[in-house]
Amino acid sequence: MKDTIKMTIALVLFAAVACAGLAVVYDSTSKTIAERNQKDTEDALKGLFPNGDDFLKIEAQLPAADGKVAISDSYEVKQDGQVSGIAVTATSAGFQSDITALVGVDNSGTITGVKILQISDTPGLGANAAKDSYYVNKAEKITFYGQFAGMKAWGNIAVKKDGGDVDAITASTITSRAVSLIVKTAAQAGAEWLVVNGGAN
Numbered sequence: 001m002k003d004t005i006k007m008t009i010a011l012v013l014f015a016a017v018a019c020a021g022l023a024v025v026y027d028s029t030s031k032t033i034a035e036r037n038q039k040d041t042e043d044a045l046k047g048l049f050p051n052g053d054d055f056l057k058i059e060a061q062l063p064a065a066d067g068k069v070a071i072s073d074s075y076e077v078k079q080d081g082q083v084s085g086i087a088v089t090a091t092s093a094g095f096q097s098d099i100t101a102l103v104g105v106d107n108s109g110t111i112t113g114v115k116i117l118q119i120s121d122t123p124g125l126g127a128n129a130a131k132d133s134y135y136v137n138k139a140e141k142i143t144f145y146g147q148f149a150g151m152k153a154w155g156n157i158a159v160k161k162d163g164g165d166v167d168a169i170t171a172s173t174i175t176s177r178a179v180s181l182i183v184k185t186a187a188q189a190g191a192e193w194l195v196v197n198g199g200a201n
Helices: 002-048 126-130 173-196
Strands: 054-057 070-079 082-093 098-106 111-118 135-137
Touching: 002 070, 002 082, 002 098, 002 111, 070 173, 082 111, 082 173, 098 173, 111 173, 126 173
Parallel strands: none
Antiparallel strands: 054 070, 070 082, 082 098, 098 111
């Protein structure tokens, strides 16, 4: 009986110490991850809007016109105190898992660029959507995600197989369609927000 009580007390103490240790590790790790994610977001925003000097998170969630796409964070971009664009984060299902991208739109409704934030599709195929070494136009060194820059939010943002203007990744039509849908939905939501909030010209 005494041995059982001792063993129970020892197990309880061990569990308490283990839980405390895990809590400390989780706390320090979560802070590091949060800081890293914040830095990645800031770098991505600056990449889409090199001349932007202020990025303000929009509290209200923008509506997505397509139910297959979920819009999360959005950022109002300012330059010299004036609204110059918006960056919209959106997610949709890819070939193997969800794909998340940050899409920039300026006041003219033109896409300033796209940054793939998360993708887990097949390496060498769908994963090429985020690679800066995979070109859909080798002569001009245009990447898959890079081809969206300069397109209009209300333009023909779909893969060419579907009658659009987007060059698909070789043997990865599903991923190409998913990214195109994300970009189109995010860009249109952003363009509409700019019109309503006085950014569009």
